[in-house]
Amino acid sequence: MEVTFGGFQIAVLAAFLFVALSLVAIFAVVARQARRNVEFAEVTDTGYRLRRYWFAFLCVLLGSGVVLSLFFLPYPDNAKSGATVNVSGGLFYWSMSPDTFKAGSDVTFDVTSSDVNHGLGVYDPDGVLVGSVQAMPGYQNQLDLTLDEPGTYMLACLEYCGYKHHEMMREFEVTP
Ligand SMILES: [Cu+2]
Numbered sequence: 001m002e003v004t005f006g007g008f009q010i011a012v013l014a015a016f017l018f019v020a021l022s023l024v025a026i027f028a029v030v031a032r033q034a035r036r037n038v039e040f041a042e043v044t045d046t047g048y049r050l051r052r053y054w055f056a057f058l059c060v061l062l063g064s065g066v067v068l069s070l071f072f073l074p075y076p077d078n079a080k081s082g083a084t085v086n087v088s089g090g091l092f093y094w095s096m097s098p099d100t101f102k103a104g105s106d107v108t109f110d111v112t113s114s115d116v117n118h119g120l121g122v123y124d125p126d127g128v129l130v131g132s133v134q135a136m137p138g139y140q141n142q143l144d145l146t147l148d149e150p151g152t153y154m155l156a157c158l159e160y161c162g163y164k165h166h167e168m169m170r171e172f173e174v175t176p
Helices: 007-035 040-072
Strands: 083-090 093-097 100-102 105-113 118-123 129-135 141-147 151-157 169-175
Touching: 083 118, 083 129, 093 151, 093 169, 100 105, 105 118, 105 129, 118 141, 129 141
Parallel strands: 083 105, 100 169
Antiparallel strands: 083 093, 105 141, 118 129, 118 151, 151 169
16 A cells, blocks of 8 residues: 655644644743743733723723614604504404504504403504504503504404404504
């Protein structure tokens, strides 16, 4: 069997020599340093200075992160003026006024119940649940929604309230 000594073996040898010689150099430097008598303050001054720079860097980094993320808070803008819709649940219907909106409207659903607890669910024209809030007798609960997509929306009851709970659905329109 013929043994060949190709480019790959040379590369491995070179890498090995590089790592080995680097380790020897590092050990030599550490050994030299260890023989010198280093003052405690000399080490701590450098360390503390680096730590101060690191601290300042982190303050700037995290501070700007906080400031920038303020623009992306997922809370509704209360300064927006939107329509208020009065919604009331009852056995077994939803009453709602008004029930037609322009697409893009910011709407506050002001929700209550005339009898027992109901769960208001708002479904967009694709049948996706876009908001939900409890409808409770004696309470006004608010739900803020932006109705972007034109089409027929649906209110449905999400809290079992009686034998015709499943019929408790009502449509409303969002016009383009
Ligand atoms: Cu119900």
